């Protein structure tokens with residue numbers, strides 16, 4: 001059973017389930033809740049203490065379920081509400097907490113509130129739930145401002161009514177994802193009900209999608225033009241009219257009060273995890289000020305290059321900033337939106353989250369901060385990813401595992417265009433390849449597709465032939481497999497008194513290309529990011545290593561957990 005520890009979330013090991021691609025019990029090529037239930041024993045053996053389930057709600061799937069048509073039900077492709085309840089109960093019975101995705105920035109265009117808005121007149125209360133505006137120009141045929149969508153193209157779509165073109169509505173993402181207007185108290189009330197609906201069902205926490213984007217500046221003024229697209233800049237910059245607005249403070253404190261109202265239900269604290277890319281870190285930390293949200297998802301680590309100085313600086317700035325507000329730091333290597341860590345660390349440039357292939361020079365320039373195009377060395381990447389997992393689990397705070405990281409899965413970089421599903425691919429005319437390569441269904445067992453994902457149905461995205469050797473069954477019991485490494489490390493983490501929440505102290509006996517820190521009592525972490533072999537501290541006993549050691553010598557791109565002499 002889950003404990004009643006109110007601090008469970010301060011050092012949780014959270015496993016992200018992307019339901020479409022996790023396990024397919026009804027053999028239709030798409031994952032489902034029954035499949036999730038069937039793999040809970042696996043997650044318990046792995047040693048995770050919580051799961052985060054990406055959207056499982058009814059959805060037309062214009063954005064993989066992040067277009068929600070009903071926040072209080074389960075998509076029939078995934079199962080039923082009764083099965084979701086069973087999933088929560090079965091997870092709790094194994095000591096695993098359940099976080100689910102809350103998608104409050106936008107709905108689906110199939111949501112009844114949006115359908116009602118379309119059917120109502122301009123200026124109506126129905127339209128006031130969203131951002132409907134008249135267009136510019138003599139016939140209103142120019143969008144209300146120059147804002148660009150994060151998935152490419154303009155952030156406004158024109159409504160075509162029975163009498164022809166009329167108002168426009170705002171969508172920061174796909175046109176099928178209209179943005180709610182959070183200045184409207186009716187929107188606040190609608191989401192209060194959604195939050196209570198899931199907390200009442202025993203869900204332990206909510207991961208808040210696009211948590212930094214809900215409030216829009218009144219006035220909808222133009223943003224500076226992005227030369228690559230000719231549209232307003234959609235990505236964050238200080239002063240941006242929709243990212244990180246001051247109104248978020250009120251919204252988050254209101255939600256926190258709702259969560260705190262559940263403190264007496266004997267399940268431990270209900271929590272919020274913000275998905276926010278807000279920069280600088282000092283601005284992001286306002287999200288976890290006392291009385292606001294519990295934690296934020298750590299993009300700083302997700303986008304940090306595999307380089308000792310950068311990692312150490314990233315770790316320090318996060319620990320210091322979080323300690324100042326009393327929040328635990330989260331540590332993250334991947335999610336359903338970024339190139340898998342094995343592939344990222346196998347590139348010459350290791351600090352970029354997305355793969356961008358075959359794009360025009362303007363687009364490469366536009367996204368130079370985010371994308372890489374170089375070829376990958378997956379063997380090198382996997383070695384580094386294994387070392388990074390030991391780093392992540394040794395750090396003070398909460399660790400996230402994106403499904404398949406424990407199997408060392410690479411990004412599938414060569415999915416044919418015909419199977420791609422990400423709206424970013426379509427909205428950019430194929431210039432951005434999108435995020436499907438990290439969403440390929442998991443290989444569980446067997447030697448050919450679907451590798452136990454379902455019984456024999458072709459999975460919704462094809463799996464590569466090399467995945468036979470990476471399936472959970474193939475790695476089970478193999479002492480050197482990535483799955484065994486994860487299990488061993490998480491078992492140690494669960495009982496070692498130095499691990500989990502707390503502090504660390506850097507040791508300075510090694511060169512700057514080696515990460516070495518200790519935690520009390522008696523724990524040492526060493527990762528060799530230099531090109532040379534490094535010798536273990538004397539008297540240290542190895543608890544677990546991310547790769548083979550030669551006696552007391554740690555090869556490059558290898559990490560070890562140590563028991564240190566008193």
Ligand code: BGC
Pocket residue numbers: 063066067103173209210275336337
């Ligand atoms: C989710 C994405 C999604 C976007 C819009 C995100 O940040 O993680 O998968 O496309 O929000 O909902």
